[in-house]
Amino acid sequence: MATLSSSVSVSGTFTLTDQNGSVVFTFSPSFTSASQTSGQAITSGQVLVGTSDDTINIALHNKDRVYAFVKNVDTDYAISVKPDGDIIADLKPGEAMFAPVDIDGAGDSSANLDLDAATAAQKAEFLLCDALDA
Amino acid sequence: MAQNYTFNGSLSMTASSATGFTSTASQSFTLNITGVDQIASGRIDVAHDGDSTIMAAPGHGRAIMVRNLDDTNYVTIYDGASSATDPIGVLEPGEFLFTIIRGTGTTTARANTAAVTIEYFAVEIDSAA
Numbered sequence: 001m002a003t004l005s006s007s008v009s010v011s012g013t014f015t016l017t018d019q020n021g022s023v024v025f026t027f028s029p030s031f032t033s034a035s036q037t038s039g040q041a042i043t044s045g046q047v048l049v050g051t052s053d054d055t056i057n058i059a060l061h062n063k064d065r066v067y068a069f070v071k072n073v074d075t076d077y078a079i080s081v082k083p084d085g086d087i088i089a090d091l092k093p094g095e096a097m098f099a100p101v102d103i104d105g106a107g108d109s110s111a112n113l114d115l116d117a118a119t120a121a122q123k124a125e126f127l128l129c130d131a132l133d134a
Numbered sequence: 135m136a137q138n139y140t141f142n143g144s145l146s147m148t149a150s151s152a153t154g155f156t157s158t159a160s161q162s163f164t165l166n167i168t169g170v171d172q173i174a175s176g177r178i179d180v181a182h183d184g185d186s187t188i189m190a191a192p193g194h195g196r197a198i199m200v201r202n203l204d205d206t207n208y209v210t211i212y213d214g215a216s217s218a219t220d221p222i223g224v225l226e227p228g229e230f231l232f233t234i235i236r237g238t239g240t241t242t243a244r245a246n247t248a249a250v251t252i253e254y255f256a257v258e259i260d261s262a263a
Contacts, residue, residue, distance in 0.1 A: 005152035012145040012232055014199055016173070016257060019138040025175045025255055029201045029230040035152065042149045044157045065224055069147040071161045078236065086220040088213065090195065090236035096145050096161035099223035099231035102210075127159040129149035134208040134224045134246070 003037040008067045008129050010098055038062070039130030046125045049079050053114035056126050063103040063111055065131040070115070071096035074122035082114040093122075100131050139173075141165040141197060141257060145232055165197065165234075165263045172196075175255035180209055182249055185216050185242040189256035195236035197257045200243065202227055204250035209243055216244045225252075234259070 011030035017023050041060035058066070072079050072091040081089040081097060084104055089097040103113055115124050146160035172192055180186040188211070189196055202209050202225040211222045211231060222241075223231035235241075241256060 006149060008147060008149045010145075010147045010230070012143065012199070012230070014144075014197075014232070014255065015142045016255070017140045017142070024139065024173065027175075027199055027201075027253070027255060029199065029253070031228045031230065033226075033229075042151060042155065042157060044149075044159065067147065067149070069145070069159045071159065081233075086213065087235065087237060088220075088222045089233040091234060094161070094163045095165075095234055096143075096159075096163065097231075097233040098145055098147055099211075099233055100225060100229055102221045102224045125159060127147055127149060127157055129147075132226070134210075134226060 004039055005035050005037050006039045006042055006129055007033045007035040036132050038132060042129045044127040046123060049115040049117045049122050049124050051117050053082060053116050055112045055114050057128060058103060058111060058113040061128055062130040064133045065100050065102055067129045067131050068101045069098045069127040071125050072122060073125050077117055077119040077122050079122050079124050080116045082116060139167040141167060165259060167263045168260050170258040170260050172258035177251055177253050179249050179251050180243040180245045182245040182247055185244050188241040188243055188254055191238050191240045192258040194261045195259045197234045197259060198241055199230060199232045199255050201230035201253045202250060203253055207246055207248055207250045209245045209250045209252060212242045213239045215242060
């Protein structure tokens with residue numbers, strides 16, 4: 001039986017500077033997941049997010065834990081990221097989020113990772129890769 | 135007295151498979167934050183038998199990074215109390231999350247099985263940020 005052997009590498013750099021130019025903090029976290037064969041899918045794409053919940057490409061993925069990167073690539077309004085109906089990010093144009101997400105965290109077997117634009121349709125991009133269950 | 139800040143972030147994720155397929159997403163962004171009071175950063179131990187607060191309820195929203203420094207145990211990050219079961223992310227050892235939530239919930243963490251140490255920052259953002 002064939003398997004999909006997948007892994008992710010994630011990194012970030014975050015700096016907060018005060019009004020006097022002094023750096024309050026800098027963090028540069030990163031990790032590379034172990035290669036695993038339980039996953040079913042790596043998916044990515046761009047969607048035009050409407051003002052009611054639009055489900056992105058989650059059907060093939062592990063609902064218990066999926067590495068999710070979402071960014072707002074439009075210019076006007078914020079979008080919300082909503083696994084299981086609960087908001088885990090509100091991204092204005094140009095902003096991005098990353099998290100290993102438990103899609104059905106409330107135990108209601110929801111299979112939806114939804115995006116929702118606040119005011120009018122906005123373009124968003126996503127990259128999803130299955131993670132091992134915690 | 136409330137202060138003004140500039141937050142610069144960059145984030146990148148690459149997913150790959152053994153066949154040689156790769157897909158990368160990345161983004162850099164800036165938030166200009168005006169007149170907020172609440173900034174928290176550092177390391178804390180997160181219990182498994184109760185919620186640990188990462189940031190108390192902000193006035194408008196927050197930018198959050200949490201990294202699990204434990205060797206074996208996972209930790210779940212919540213918007214609100216863990217009893218409300220609104221997880222933002224589930225972090226295995228070494229993993230981190232970053233998000234921006236424009237909402238007034240408390241950010242909490244709860245470890246599985248035994249206490250873990252996390253590294254984190256949480257920056258309150260104003261309505262214009």
